[in-house]
Amino acid sequence: MLDKIYEIFHERMEHKGKGFGIGSGFTSEFLMFSSILIAGMLVLRTANSVLFALGSLVILAAILFTVPTVFRVEKENTDSINLTSFYVVLTIAVILIVFFAGSGVLI
Amino acid sequence: MFNSTLIPLMVVFPLIAAILVNFLHQKDRSVKTIAIVSSIVAVLIPLMTIYGVHLFSGHIRTESFPEFSKLLIPDVYMGIVYSYGPIQKILLALLTVMTVFVIFLSINRKLISGVYVAMIFISLASVSAIILADDFFNFFVFTEVLTVAQAALVIAVKETKSHKAAFKYMIFGTVSGGSILLGIALLLGVYGLLNMTDLSNAIKAGGALQPIALTAVALITVGWLYESGLFPFHIVKSNMYENAMPEAAALLQLQSKFVLVAMSIALLRIFSGYTLLKSVMLGFAIFTVVIGSVMALQQTDLRKLLSFVAVGQAGLVAMGIGLGTSFSISAGIFHAINDVLSMAILFFVTGFILDSYKTTKLNQLGEGLQKAPLIGVVMFLATLAISGVPPFNSYQSEFRLIQSAVDAGYAELSVLVILLSVATFVAVIKAFYMVFMKPGTNIEADPKVKGTMHKTIIVILIVMCLFIGLFPNMIYDPIYNIIVSLGV
Numbered sequence: 001m002l003d004k005i006y007e008i009f010h011e012r013m014e015h016k017g018k019g020f021g022i023g024s025g026f027t028s029e030f031l032m033f034s035s036i037l038i039a040g041m042l043v044l045r046t047a048n049s050v051l052f053a054l055g056s057l058v059i060l061a062a063i064l065f066t067v068p069t070v071f072r073v074e075k076e077n078t079d080s081i082n083l084t085s086f087y088v089v090l091t092i093a094v095i096l097i098v099f100f101a102g103s104g105v106l107i
Numbered sequence: 108m109f110n111s112t113l114i115p116l117m118v119v120f121p122l123i124a125a126i127l128v129n130f131l132h133q134k135d136r137s138v139k140t141i142a143i144v145s146s147i148v149a150v151l152i153p154l155m156t157i158y159g160v161h162l163f164s165g166h167i168r169t170e171s172f173p174e175f176s177k178l179l180i181p182d183v184y185m186g187i188v189y190s191y192g193p194i195q196k197i198l199l200a201l202l203t204v205m206t207v208f209v210i211f212l213s214i215n216r217k218l219i220s221g222v223y224v225a226m227i228f229i230s231l232a233s234v235s236a237i238i239l240a241d242d243f244f245n246f247f248v249f250t251e252v253l254t255v256a257q258a259a260l261v262i263a264v265k266e267t268k269s270h271k272a273a274f275k276y277m278i279f280g281t282v283s284g285g286s287i288l289l290g291i292a293l294l295l296g297v298y299g300l301l302n303m304t305d306l307s308n309a310i311k312a313g314g315a316l317q318p319i320a321l322t323a324v325a326l327i328t329v330g331w332l333y334e335s336g337l338f339p340f341h342i343v344k345s346n347m348y349e350n351a352m353p354e355a356a357a358l359l360q361l362q363s364k365f366v367l368v369a370m371s372i373a374l375l376r377i378f379s380g381y382t383l384l385k386s387v388m389l390g391f392a393i394f395t396v397v398i399g400s401v402m403a404l405q406q407t408d409l410r411k412l413l414s415f416v417a418v419g420q421a422g423l424v425a426m427g428i429g430l431g432t433s434f435s436i437s438a439g440i441f442h443a444i445n446d447v448l449s450m451a452i453l454f455f456v457t458g459f460i461l462d463s464y465k466t467t468k469l470n471q472l473g474e475g476l477q478k479a480p481l482i483g484v485v486m487f488l489a490t491l492a493i494s495g496v497p498p499f500n501s502y503q504s505e506f507r508l509i510q511s512a513v514d515a516g517y518a519e520l521s522v523l524v525i526l527l528s529v530a531t532f533v534a535v536i537k538a539f540y541m542v543f544m545k546p547g548t549n550i551e552a553d554p555k556v557k558g559t560m561h562k563t564i565i566v567i568l569i570v571m572c573l574f575i576g577l578f579p580n581m582i583y584d585p586i587y588n589i590i591v592s593l594g595v
Contacts, residue, residue, distance in 0.1 A: 021407070024537055028404035031530045035397040035523060042519040074405050077398065079346045081275055087339035088282060091332065095325045095387060102383045105318050 132221030283333030389429030396422030435511035473548035
């Protein structure tokens with residue numbers, strides 16, 4: 001599996017400069033995956049709810065199928081005004097929902 | 108508290124300097140003289156000012172406000188208040204010193220004119236006001252002024268992509284500004300107050316937050332994300348750093364981090380009993396720090412790489428603040444101070460590379476150590492500093508962040524901080540290798556560029572990093588004492 005991932009990185013990162021590009025690509029993939037795993041563990045431990053546990057497992061499984069994730073992250077983090085606008089709107093909605101639901105106004 | 112008349116000078120003096128240099132536009136010699144003298148005076152004002160408050164127009168705090176006003180607290184401030192304590196002193200001293208460095212480094216560039224220097228002074232005045240203001244509306248006004256001044260600094264580069272970056276920054280600035288203003292208006296509607304201390308007391312007296320006040324918190328949090336350059340505004344912010352002149356980028360990242368600190372303290376003071384706010388802050392901080400580091404690792408341009416590192420480090424500062432304990436908030440603020448120093452060195456090194464090679468693309472650079480050994484050594488030391496390697500300053504703050512995460516019951520986050528430090532090290536050391544050690548380059552360095560000013564300033568900064576690393580309590584203890592006394 002690692003060979004296959006290396007091939008993918010090699011193919012997609014060749015233009016970024018031989019060994020260094022692939023090396024940093026691997027590092028960022030490892031970082032991304034570890035961060036998600038740690039975040040999942042944190043949510044599971046602190047939230048202490050079956051719903052959150054199931055949600056975290058589903059997200060982790062979904063991410064496993066998208067390896068390598070860094071290219072998707074890079075694609076979603078371009079300086080496109082459309083993408084940023086989308087995430088800004090999403091953030092405003094999420095913040096409002098969290099504050100209202102968390103304070104018992106919605107639920 | 109002593110009603111110090113010098114406090115407003117920290118805002119008024121840079122504004123006067125800005126008007127003067129703007130008036131003398133294109134009279135280069137006069138602009139340079141006034142800029143240098145004014146920036147040095149601006150450093151002296153925070154050092155000479157005694158701790159205290161300044162009540163604008165002499166409006167004193169009312170002892171008994173009439174009952175028919177329906178205010179939840181009897182005594183309130185009647186005018187704008189600026190307060191000046193140890194945290195403000197440390198932040199303003201660093202801000203003014205860095206502004207002097209940026210003015211010294213920018214002064215001989217062709218894009219320099221009265222207007223460019225004026226924008227540096229206006230941004231200095233704005234950040235000073237944001238740090239000092241105890242009035243929410245005054246705070247908002249200066250965040251807007253800062254947005255315009257920062258956009259102008261980027262536009263001055265006169266490249267299409269810098270114009271685009273500034274334009275996007277302004278567009279999302281309207282979203283953020285509108286959010287903050289609407290949030291303030293809603294709070295004013297509910298509590299009838301604008302002073303942060305009074306608002307905090309009134310919210311405590313009013314019990315649980317009403318839905319309209321919750322909407323206000325949510326809107327102000329959106330503004331906080333923008334001003335701090337956290338997700339989803341990290342792209343807009345990193346784009347600004349990337350497209351500004353590297354010296355200006357060093358100033359922009361410092362200003363963003365100090366605004367992050369000032370606004371976080373303001374929010375935590377006003378909504379001190381609302382724990383969900385801290386959780387939301389923490390969530391966005393974690394997201395930003397991971398995305399920032401991942402994106403930094405992917406970059407092949409030094410300016411873009413450092414821009415994402417700066418964004419990721421802002422996330423680390425916000426993580427400390429979001430953990431919400433006195434220890435973690437102090438560690439977060441301490442990290443902001445340490446990080447702006449190391450990042451400034453890296454951006455100043457980038458400025459020298461851009462001057463010498465006319466490019467910052469990593470695959471075109473190489474063999475830099477032979478041409479500029481001192482710059483290379485300092486960049487290597489700055490890489491160690493920013494990655495949290497002892498004995499440098501960021502080690503002290505990152506160690507405290509890790510410790511505070513464990514103390515707060517989030518041991519997982521301490522692992523994350525370590526991972527992210529390693530990622531930052533990998534990203535920046537890759538850049539160091541590509542610029543200074545990689546054999547073979549097809550670009551010749553400009554022999555006319557000596558970089559004496561760059562070298563002097565980065566040596567001063569790395570010594571500062573080392574000094575804070577060896578004597579961290581000089582900076583950390585006053586911060587911790589104030590945070591404990593604020594009770595946030």
